[in-house]
Amino acid sequence: MPKIEQLELKAHRAQLEEDVNDLVEKYRAIFGWDVPGVDEALSERLILAAIRQALDGREKKLPGTRSPP
Numbered sequence: 001m002p003k004i005e006q007l008e009l010k011a012h013r014a015q016l017e018e019d020v021n022d023l024v025e026k027y028r029a030i031f032g033w034d035v036p037g038v039d040e041a042l043s044e045r046l047i048l049a050a051i052r053q054a055l056d057g058r059e060k061k062l063p064g065t066r067s068p069p
Contacts, residue, residue: 024048 002010009016024047031043059065 020051023051 024044027047027050028040028044031038031047032040035043
């Protein structure tokens with residue numbers, strides 16, 4: 001039987017995905033304003049990598065999370 005946290009996440013997964021897409025679009029727009037002729041595919045990959053890095057950093061701060069050796 002799924003835990004309540006899993007059920008809540010399932011209920012909000014579409015909104016979470018939409019929020020992530022909005023975040024990527026926000027920063028892609030900023031790249032476009034700051035850098036004329038920007039490579040949109042490259043900027044999106046860089047933004048996604050930065051988001052992953054930020055998520056990893058946040059996850060490491062959770063109680064009970066161990067850093068890899």
